[in-house]
Amino acid sequence: MPAHNAPRPLLMARAALFDLDGTLIDSEPRSRELWRRLFTRHGLECGEELLARFSGRRSGEVIEEHLPRFGRHTTVEQVRQELTALNGAPDLPPVRLVLGANRLLQRLRRHGVALAVVTSGGRAYADEHLTRCGIASYFTTVVSAEDVIHGKPDPEGYLLACRRLGVTVGEVVVFEDSAAGLRAARRAGARCLAVGQAARSPVLCRMADHAVEDLARAPVTGFATSRRES
Template identity: 45%
Template sequence: MELSAAVFDLDGTLIDSEPRNQVMWTWLFERHGAAHDPALIASFAGRRGREVLAELIHLFPGRTVEELFAEAVAYEHGPEAPPVGVVPGAVELVRALHEAGLPLGVATSGQRSYAEGLLDGLGVRDCFGAVVTADDVATGKPDPEGFLAACRGLGVPPERAVGFEDAPAGVAAIKAAGMTCVGVTTTVPAGALAAADHVVANLKEVDVLPGPALRVPGSGPSTSG
């Protein structure tokens, strides 16, 4: 089946930023003496920070979600924040799909200013017809609201679209939306993305075929979207 649209997550899917994000959340817990372990920090991946903090607010007596979220975001600009890079093949895939005439969208748990800044930095903002951020939805991933909104913005039924994600919460959101899912193992091992239809190490493994259609390892000539 030929694709009608593609929707990308941002952190960990187009930008290799999850290692930095995990460091930022770790700093937040350490500064407040809040109990944490790697699994707890990993639970932030793919989700809206405010929603995860609301679930864990009992670990931060006397603090509000908004205070904690603002503090964590401020760490992003600190001199000790780890650098971020581009997921291999991300820019090339986005541009190839755009040049093939495929409507493209973004569904991210990041705030709009953050998302727009990253897309501008990648030089691909003009490739996306719909950018849905944490500011645009009532419920974040694993709820499918963001991916469904992106498909609506592109004018394409979700069952005709493919979504790209690096986190279990995002994969669950894509599948709940009724979309085909390609998982990218930039953040978690392949086993954690088992619910995805296809799993790749990075976006260099995804080829654009005439149609347009996608070819990923082990999937045959194209994915169904």
């Protein structure tokens, strides 16, 4: 993968597919605090290494994986409802757009690139934060946890987004900030950019075609734009 300061060739795309948490919105501090509070309420340890493994995955799958720790008769739905209730706490870290997100979305739309969100979160959660951050109108479709059988790192969500947009996987570029998301993009056969925390990790950068911390600098453009400018 090219170094951060090396010339970056443009990736031409008909569509750009975005993870949500940590990629478009800076929700990771809020998410980690939610998981930390949930585990602490049950007297369970939840360190940074464990929290990092939750990134990019569906909450239901994380809960199911750790369900035995919550008690013999506890169900996934009970823990999920508890997590949802904790999400209403007023002192949680706020959710904001990540650096350069608005500028990139404006540029891609101007260049005729179709846009979609592929998130491990639920649809109501995605709609709430896309609307709250003022970027909901950019996206043709949102693929959420309810739309797939298998979450990331399975490629199902990204392949579904391609079908909804009417593009082939070779025509898209994926933006991801987690190991699970980058693996999903690779398994789908898509080109991908490591962003956010992934752009600061040598291990995750090696899984991507490019890495950018400022989304506005992402080297992606549309096919039609490239032809006009050549």
